[in-house]
Amino acid sequence: MTTVSDRPLTSFPSLETPVFNLGKETQPHRQSRIMVRFHNIQKTYSNGAKALINLNLQVKRGEFLFVTGPSGSGKSTLLKLLYGAEKPTDGKILVDGTDLAKLKGDRLSLLRRRIGVVFQDYKLIPRRTVYENVAFVLWAQGYTRKEIRRRLIPTLRMVGLQDKAECFPEQLSGGEQQRVSIARAIVGTPPILLADEPTGNLDYDNSQQVIKILKKLNSIGITVIITTHDEHLVRMSDNPVVQLREGRLFHML
Ligand SMILES: Nc1ncnc2c1ncn2[C@@H]1O[C@H](COP(=O)(O)OP(=O)(O)OP(=O)(O)O)[C@@H](O)[C@H]1O
Numbered sequence: 001m002t003t004v005s006d007r008p009l010t011s012f013p014s015l016e017t018p019v020f021n022l023g024k025e026t027q028p029h030r031q032s033r034i035m036v037r038f039h040n041i042q043k044t045y046s047n048g049a050k051a052l053i054n055l056n057l058q059v060k061r062g063e064f065l066f067v068t069g070p071s072g073s074g075k076s077t078l079l080k081l082l083y084g085a086e087k088p089t090d091g092k093i094l095v096d097g098t099d100l101a102k103l104k105g106d107r108l109s110l111l112r113r114r115i116g117v118v119f120q121d122y123k124l125i126p127r128r129t130v131y132e133n134v135a136f137v138l139w140a141q142g143y144t145r146k147e148i149r150r151r152l153i154p155t156l157r158m159v160g161l162q163d164k165a166e167c168f169p170e171q172l173s174g175g176e177q178q179r180v181s182i183a184r185a186i187v188g189t190p191p192i193l194l195a196d197e198p199t200g201n202l203d204y205d206n207s208q209q210v211i212k213i214l215k216k217l218n219s220i221g222i223t224v225i226i227t228t229h230d231e232h233l234v235r236m237s238d239n240p241v242v243q244l245r246e247g248r249l250f251h252m253l
Pocket residue numbers: 045046047049050051069070071072073074075076077078229
């Protein structure tokens with residue numbers, strides 16, 4: 001198993017950009033202390049399933065937040081609302097001070113690019129190498145080959161996969177595949193990283209490595225929101241925790 005180093009992230013691209021920097025703004029961007037705010041959010045799916053009920057939550061810039069709760073309690077829905085895969089039935093979501101409901105076209109695409117997402121099932125492209133899977137995000141955004149290479153090398157090193165760049169996903173362990181998916185989520189240096197049950201398919205050691213990487217990313221200023229129903233993982237950490245139960249949010253002490 002390849003391992004993740006303890007070295008600080010000195011060679012990783014720095015995180016100087018705010019969530020919204022379209023360049024067209026007339027006002028200079030003012031960073032909000034609150035990165036994410038859910039205000040009276042309701043989410044009812046079209047079949048009548050009430051996934052989230054009157055949910056209020058604030059996540060500070062640079063915070064590392066665990067969202068726990070049993071299966072079906074609304075964890076994935078909460079993240080989907082944030083990255084725009086679902087819309088709330090009622091209520092308001094602010095990301096870096098901007099109301100998501102008011103974003104259309106370019107600004108909505110920009111937001112999606114500024115939020116990295118890691119899934120439980122990795123979602124890698126099977127016939128592409130590790131390098132290509134991660135580079136794909138940057139190609140799609142029009143980066144030059146030189147810039148892609150400049151970003152890829154420190155990113156793969158950060159997740160401990162610099163020696164696996166030419167491997168295909170099927171040649172990797174589950175933990176390594178999850179680390180490719182983390183690399184893909186962060187190669188564009190997003191200020192927010194969402195991880196939906198990132199350790200759900202992993203054994204203890206691989207879960208620890210994934211958490212170590214997420215904490216390292218948090219240490220350079222990335223706001224991290226991670227869902228899990230692994231109580232052990234949460235107990236071992238001294239980060240803030242909220243719990244969902246049947247769509248309602250509870251703050252844990
Ligand atoms: N696309 C959908 N259409 C209808 N109902 C849905 C949809 N997605 C989720 N739900 C329902 O919303 C509720 C919350 O689901 P969600 O996937 O957010 O829970 P979860 O806590 O992430 O569960 P798990 O830990 O099993 O992934 C559940 O009752 C689920 O059945």
